[in-house]
Amino acid sequence: MFAGIDLGTNNCRMLLGTPAGQGFHVLDSFSRVVRLGEGLYETGRLSAVAMDRAIASLSICAERARRWAADTGTGPLRLRAIATEACRQAENGAEFIALARERTGLPLEIINTREEAELAVESCASLIAKAERRALLFDIGGGSTEVAWVRVNCNGAAPELIGYLSLPVGVVTLSERCSQACYTEEGFAAVVETVAAMLRPFEAVHRIGQEIRQGGVLMVGTSGTVTTLAGVSLKLERYRRGLVDGFFMNRGAVEAALAEAKAMGRDGLSRHPCIGADRVDFVLPGCAIFAAIHELWQIPDLVVADRGLREGMLMRLMRNVRPERRGYGLA
Template sequence: MTKDAHQAADAAPALDACGALPSAGAALRPRDVAASCGSRAYAALDLGTNNCRLLVGTPAPGGNFRVVDSFSRIVRLGEGLGATGNLSDAAMDRAVAALRNCADKLARRPVRALQAVTTEACRRAGNGAAFLARVEAETGLRLRVISAREEAELAMESCAPLLEPGDRRALLFDIGGGSTEIAWIRIHPGRQVPELIGYISVPVGVVTLSERCGPSCFTEAGFHAVVDEVAAKLAGFDAVHCIGQEIRAGGVRLMGTSGTVTTLAGVAMALPRYRRPLVDGQTLEACVADQALGDLFALGRDGLAAHPCVGPDRVDFVLPGCAVYAAIRRVWPVPRLTVADRGLREGILLRLMRADRLVGARRAAPRGWHGTA
């Protein structure tokens, strides 16, 4: 079984709650809220360039949450987008079918609140708005297109519990299907929520790269050409924020979230099959992650398709993602990598639950009380 097939089976551990109030956007329709006001579950749906994912969780003690249901399917929504500027009919059909499954799950499990978002593919597509109107008409789901900055913020909030005492800064990257988000983060001692001090969205992801130069990534020359291209795109961001200088001073944690880094971790740990609880939060020596990258490259297409942490559905995306990771490592040679199997959906759930706690605290406060939660 592949990584995606195991995500529903391996329930996530409790996650610390942190983050800001949610932005206005996709939520349950009024009739749904009325029907589910007694539910303790919250839902987050993320339609990305490559995957459609749903996560349902309930609050747990200490501001944490427990996963009670999940769904993940590769839909390749961004397939062909780079060449045409539009979402293809086949890609939209695949995405709608997956979203219909998500809607069916939500109909069977009423939730207190839902946020449904979409990212790079719908940001770029000329027919993105028409597609989202079709989604709402056919599934009842109202998806909100979020900015690259909000992507970075959500990833930061979900990964914040993995920070450790002594961390001054964190460099968080998310290698997506249509883009790669980089967040430069300041950690304030004693504060639960870190500060996003800079971010960049690089318009290269595993889907766009696999379509443009996927076969060449199986050759050394082609792989290193992608590394050079991405590293050049990151150099300006590094110069603006003096990240290399901060790394040399120490106290900078490199954190990665996405299928690329979780696959590297699974290979480095020699897992017989991918298991999220074993991977999420794991810190690898960079040389170990580099060796795992080399092992993946040496497998070739057939070997990747047969690998339990890759599989045939992801074989075209692994090496393009590894090339992006190698570029990040070249520009920012941090000695260790913290792997996070969490991201947008977890960040959304944390925001929704935190917002409800704030509302509850204000309702419970005596008249005239102006404290903060």
């Protein structure tokens, strides 16, 4: 068995599975909003309350992983647990990691921005393979946004990371800085331009626009923002992963979904079955980040991915582990 735990700025997630064909069979999953990065933009530190929420969820993950390892006959468990932007930014990030390790027994570690981009690419490899030459992948997180420029290999080899960019903005940080501004046309446009200015140096280096004009480039989006817009576009009465993961949207569909999300207002967004009250404050900030990417890089098609770092960790663990190295990854 293999398990991946991803502690982000807003969510704590776990996925546990066994190898199956070219992928894996899910045995257990867990996701909870912990708001670890709440107040981080203002104070530069993780609050005691936020750390307690995160550790409580990590403890649930650890207990469930231990139970699977003890109660099933599927063999030993190999586990990896990572933390991302909130812990990278916080003055007390390393202190929190030490405390979480002590209380949960999990081998929690902070990963750098490059590995975060690599794991996102790994999780979406089967979707990236649908591109003819290149793929532009983005992952709008709670505290940061990762952008990966990827070469697609026609010989069946894994996609290659040409370059990556990590923006220090995500749905949580933007919601704390300018959530209300996003509800007006002028405010939304200002946020889009702010994000676009952060993206332009990456464009200048890699000349992605020129590659797009040559054709064969696919955009891949993996985040709650993009899956929400897919749900809006599909008119879902409840969120259905099977319909969203791998869903293709052309530019017209993307622009229509963005316009519909903006027109709903806060009350309409909170009532939408693919959003809800607990995520409503993050929708339009995420849409502003996505709109900046969408406007700067005029790629004809977007493929939506309901997958992320947990899936990337499992795929990497399954590929890299040797039989003699397998072992239970919890203290």
